Amino acid sequence: MKVLVIGANGQxxxxxxxxxxxxxxQPVAMVRKKEQQKxxxxxxxxxxxxxxxxxxxxxxxxxxxxxxxxxxxxxxxADKTVVxxxxxAIETVDNAKDAGIKHFVxxxxxxxxxxxxxxxxxxxxxxxxxxxxxxxxxxxxxxxILRPGMLKNEAGTSKVRLFEGGTEMGEVPREDVANVLAHIxxxxxxxxxxxxxxxxxxxxxxxxx
Amino acid sequence: MKVLVIGANGQxxxxxxxxxxxxxxQPVAMVRKKEQQKxxxxxxxxxxxxxxxxxxxxxxxxxxxxxxxxxxxxxxxADKTVVxxxxxAIETVDNAKDAGIKHFVxxxxxxxxxxxxxxxxxxxxxxxxxxxxxxxxxxxxxxxILRPGMLKNEAGTSKVRLFEGGTEMGEVPREDVANVLAHIxxxxxxxxxxxxxxxxxxxxxxxxx
Numbered sequence: 001m002k003v004l005v006i007g008a009n010g011q012x013x014x015x016x017x018x019x020x021x022x023x024x025x026q027p028v029a030m031v032r033k034k035e036q037q038k039x040x041x042x043x044x045x046x047x048x049x050x051x052x053x054x055x056x057x058x059x060x061x062x063x064x065x066x067x068x069x070x071x072x073x074x075x076x077x078a079d080k081t082v083v084x085x086x087x088x089a090i091e092t093v094d095n096a097k098d099a100g101i102k103h104f105v106x107x108x109x110x111x112x113x114x115x116x117x118x119x120x121x122x123x124x125x126x127x128x129x130x131x132x133x134x135x136x137x138x139x140x141x142x143x144x145i146l147r148p149g150m151l152k153n154e155a156g157t158s159k160v161r162l163f164e165g166g167t168e169m170g171e172v173p174r175e176d177v178a179n180v181l182a183h184i185x186x187x188x189x190x191x192x193x194x195x196x197x198x199x200x201x202x203x204x205x206x207x208x209x
Numbered sequence: 210m211k212v213l214v215i216g217a218n219g220q221x222x223x224x225x226x227x228x229x230x231x232x233x234x235q236p237v238a239m240v241r242k243k244e245q246q247k248x249x250x251x252x253x254x255x256x257x258x259x260x261x262x263x264x265x266x267x268x269x270x271x272x273x274x275x276x277x278x279x280x281x282x283x284x285x286x287a288d289k290t291v292v293x294x295x296x297x298a299i300e301t302v303d304n305a306k307d308a309g310i311k312h313f314v315x316x317x318x319x320x321x322x323x324x325x326x327x328x329x330x331x332x333x334x335x336x337x338x339x340x341x342x343x344x345x346x347x348x349x350x351x352x353x354i355l356r357p358g359m360l361k362n363e364a365g366t367s368k369v370r371l372f373e374g375g376t377e378m379g380e381v382p383r384e385d386v387a388n389v390l391a392h393i394x395x396x397x398x399x400x401x402x403x404x405x406x407x408x409x410x411x412x413x414x415x416x417x418x
Contacts, residue, residue, distance in 0.1 A: 078287035078290070078291060081291075082333040087324070116262075123288070123291075123292055127296050131296075131340060
């Protein structure tokens with residue numbers, strides 16, 4: 001299955017395309033710059049040049065599933081959060097609709113359900129994620145939204161705690177977020193659900209059953 | 210007619226409540242702090258305390274029309290643009306729906322129709338305004354959206370150029386934006402339209418005919 005990964009150059013996105021390839025899919029890493037292509041090509045992973053701030057509708061040709069895993073990151077300002085995390089996601093939804101994508105997988109964030117209740121520093125970010133998630137939900141596309149806890153860089157365990165609601169907070173390794181996203185793309189029937197994920201004891205392969 | 214003005218303490222909002230009162234309406238100035246009430250009370254204008262970052266649904270009681278004229282301004286960061294200009298407006302729409310408001314008047318901005326085409330510095334702001342406008346448009350509420358050109362502080366002339374589309378740019382005094390908003394509240398049947406306004410030669414009273 002041809003899977004477009006938006007934000008493939010990010011930490012989660014990079015691991016995700018590798019895991020999708022390991023599962024026998026054909027991931028396509030959308031990257032912004034030519035020089036970002038080599039590292040994927042060297043691993044036999046297809047790439048497509050696309051910039052969320054320009055027209056990137058060409059990237060959806062022949063694609064069945066899309067994962068939006070892009071984010072402007074903490075080094076840029078809230079202005080880029082609006083342009084990339086919120087509006088880049090919203091335009092990805094629009095492009096996915098136009099292209100007849102069968103499953104839209106959104107990498108969101110824990111807290112994006114209740115941005116108003118969040119602490120001041122995170123509020124604008126969680127509102128941006130919330131707004132993108134809401135846009136996807138009302139788009140008519142089949143989707144899965146994944147909202148991980150605090151991302152950490154240590155190696156994944158391939159074990160997590162996946163749940164549909166609640167107010168727990170916690171951490172989860174980026175690699176396990178990539179594991180879950182790959183599992184969602186691979187195994188999940190899109191049931192238009194929102195999942196939360198933290199580190200835990202359940203093998204990723206046993207979730208979503 | 211009881212008209213709730215969100216952002217009454219802003220430059221446009223402040224002039225708007227006075228002009229609404231002059232037209233015989235009952236404006237209610239929503240302000241965030243107690244000390245902001247006096248200047249309105251001294252002019253015989255009703256106030257209600259309400260904070261866009263908290264629950265302000267109480268402000269809509271008995272209200273027929275709402276004008277959203279709030280903005281975080283240029284002195285705060287893009288994070289506050291998300292929280293106030295975008296999400297404050299969106300929550301105002303939600304509250305207006307719950308309260309059965311008959312006419313929602315949104316003070317938007319020229320350029321909010323095409324944020325992607327705007328220059329880098331304005332992009333996040335115009336996306337935030339765009340997103341709020343789109344939310345209003347799809348809310349089911351009866352609305353009028355007003356998108357002024359560059360706001361300037363000089364005295365109004367009560368003459369403007371009001372139009373429904375096009376790509377002209379230009380300036381308009383804040384006072385004339387307040388004049389047009391008051392006229393929209395007073396005279397316009399809500400036809401779910403978006404208007405652009407620049408300084409011009411047509412008396413405000415002769416627009417919207």
